[in-house]
Structures are given as C-alpha cells and as structure tokens.
Amino acid sequence: MSNQTNSQPAAWWNRNKGAGLKNRIKAIQRLNDPTTDADEGLIGTKILLFVLLCFTGLLAGFNYYKNFGSFPTPVAVFMAIALTFAIECGKNYCTTWAIRTPFFRGFGHIFSTPANTFLFAGLILVSAATFTMSVINSTIGGRQLSVMLSHEKNAAAFSPDTKAIDAQIVEAQKNIQSASGTKWRGTTTRESQRAITAQTKAVESLNRQRETVIQQQRADWEKQQAIQAENRNYSANLMLTSGGWVEFLQLILIFIRVACEKILDSRLPSPSQEEPTGGGIGFQRRPQPAFGEGAPYPQPPTEQPRRPIGFFTDREPDKPQARAGADTVPAPTVSEKNTVEQCTTAEQPGTAPAVGQATSAETVSLLADIKEWKKRCTQCFHRALNQQREEFREHNRRRTDCYAAMLRALGFRVTYNFESMFINIIEPTTYTIGEDASNEILKQKSELEKIGKA
Secondary structure, eight states, X not given: OHHHHHHSXXXXXXXXXXXXXXXXXXXXXXXXXXXXXXXXXXXXXXXXXXXXXXXXXXXXXXXXXXXXXXXXXXXXXXXXXHHHHHHHHHHHHHHHHHHHIIIXXXXXXXXXXXXXXXXXXXXXXXXXXHHHHHHHIIIIIHHHHHHHHHHHHTOOOOOOOOHHXXXXXXXXXXXXXXXXXXXXXXXXXXXXXHHHHHHHHHHHHHHHHHHHHHHHHHHHHHHHHHHHHHHHHHHHHHHHHHHHHHHHHHHHHHHXXXXXXXXXXXXXXXXXXXXXXXXXXXXXXXXXXXXXXXOOOOOOTTSOOOOOTTXXXXXXXXXXXXXXXXXXXXXXXXXTTOOGGGGOOOOOTTOSOTTSOOOXXXXXXXXHHHHHHHHHHHHHHHHHHXXXXXXXXXXXXXXXXXXXXXXXXXXXXXXXXXXTTEEEEEOOSEEEOSHHXXXXXXXXXXXXXXXXXX
C-alpha cells in the first residue's frame, strides 16, 4: 500500500513543499554563509530596492491622485493606489523572475516546451510594460507634478502696495472740497482758490508718484516671477532626472539580487541531501540546524545510519506469481555500512538460479554491480537537475533511464520525476536474475556506451 500511494502523483495542495525553485529561493534568503559576502549583499540590495520602490510608488500614487482630481475623492484614491500597486509589484516580481529563469534553469529550460517559452515571454512583456509605465511616472509625470505643485503654491496675482500715496491723495481731495466750501457772498474767496489750485497740483503729483511706484513694483514682481519660474524648472528637471536614475538603479539592483541568490545557491545542500518537510514514508524527521549555524545533531549510538534522503527503506515482498519462471537471489538485509565482503554468506537452498548454482563470488559481483547502479542512478538524476547546459542534462536524463531500467529488471521499484525533483528506489526482498533480466541489463549497458561517459 505504501508503494502504491507513493507511486501516484500527489494533489497540488499536498505536494512536497520542499520541491521547486520557489522554495529553494526561500531557503537562499535565510542562508548565512561566513565564507562569502553574497548573503550581506543580498540583504543590502533587498533593503535598498524596497526603499526605492517606495519612492517611485509614492511619487506615482500622488501623481495619479492629482491627475484624477476630477473624480470623487474616494474613487481617485482607490484608482491611484490600485494602479500604483499593480505597476510597482508587477515590475519587481516579473522582472525578478524573468532574470531568475535563465540564471537558475538556463535557456534550455525556457525553450524546452512551448509553455515555458510563452511563460518566459509573458514575464518579459509584463516587466517591460510595468517598467515603461513606472519610468514615465517617475520622469515626465514627476516633472509635471513638480510644476503643478509649484504653480499651486505661487499662484497669487500681482497686487501693488500704494497705501501711503493713496492716503495722501484722499487727504488732498478732502482739502480741495473744504476750500471749495469757503465762499463770501456766494463766491469762492481768492485764498480758497489758491488752496484748491495747490491741492490739485499735489493730487496730480501724487498720482504720478503712484504710477511710478506701481510700475516699479510690477517690475520687481515680474523679476521675482522669473526667478521662481527658473527654480520651478530646475526642480522639475531634477525630479525628472532623479526618477529616471532611480528606475535604472532598481533594474541594476534586481540583477545584483539575483546574482547573489545564484552564488548562495551553490552553498545550499543538493536536493538529494535536503531534509523534506513532510513526514512521508521512509523519512526520519529530525530538526537540523541551518547551513553554517553549527554542527548537525549527533546520532544516538544505537541508531542505525540512515539511508540517503529521498529513498525508502521499507521493503515490500514481491508477489511470487509476478516472478514466475525467473531465477531469484535473496537480497541482502544488512545496513548501508556493510561492505560487499559481508554479503558472501552461503545462499539458502531453493533460491539459486535454475540454470546453474551461483557461487559466492558471483553473488558478490552482482551485489557490487547493484550498489553501483543505485549510486549512478541517483547521481545522474541530480546531475540532470543541476547542470547548466541542456546537452549535459539530457545525457544524464538518459543515463538515469538506463540505470533505472537495469534496476527494474532485477526487481527494484524505481520511481522518479524530474519536474518535481523526486526519486524513489525500493529494494525487493529477492533479485530476479533470469535470462530476460540479463538481456535487459546488456541492452542498457550498450545504450550507456552510446551516450558516453559522464
């Protein structure tokens, strides 16, 4: 039952959480390696990138809010936040994964299937679109926002200050009215006429002074406006330049971040050495310290050494009817520490091949070959996952198929999946060494010779 359950593909919500590139990236974020500065560089780039994304996000959000001012305030706020969140998050996420794909999986993975190609092309298009919109918001939009805010702040019209002269003019007009009211027998006296003439000249002089003051103040106001306009243009151009360089710096930081992750990826244990998070059959769960944080927990003296992680140690007896007509040899039940020489015990009666009794030397040779095939099957499987060049990965996939076929011919149950990074080898209680098994082994060895050495 355990073998049948493990051989079936698990549902997507029950799959191994430790498999896949995303979980490996998460493990890289927590890695602390004193032998390299890549972990410190990764933390620094993430912090600086977050600060710069906040800068461009606030700039774009406020710009959208001011330009959406014709809408009701709640609608304008929602539209500005939604559009800013989509642009900044899409720019960071899609660009990061578009760069991670060739870094971690190679260009061979991108062009291996149409789905991978279209997915990578979609990431490139979304990152290009969001980066373009963000650049426009940070450059042209930032400049426009700076000019708009400066204009709103200094939108006061010209207003001359002639209060002192106006007061003198009003006083002179009052004196003229008073002098006009001084009459004798209905006629304005000579003194009053003289006073009126003097005050009229004073009013004319004050009006000329007023015009001169207004012209001077107007010239000073226009000069001040020219200075403010120059300052506005400088601030707007500074905002445009700063926004453009911030966007370019964000792109560089994303490249540096992915490069640091790739450097730290080589410090992580290989997938065959990682402890799974689930409690599946055949795994022994024990908390392990993070890489570089201390020595692993010692094994108890009475505990047998564990088999390599990813293999199941439980053995299910093969059905006799499935092996009818095939010769069998009992599989060893010793631990992994036992050497080949320890397997040279005499065979039990009834288990020897019908075509001829196998000697101890032949049994030792067979067990040594099986041990080597198991090792090579696992080794080629992980090389098919980790090597950079697609040609090498393809060769190792073919070698894995060959070694798996040889083991199956002897009664092993071999299950592996390159997509989910999973391999499972279950050893039988007895080995099948009939003529069919020998022919299959010779066939796979011939295929391995065609592939070449690893």
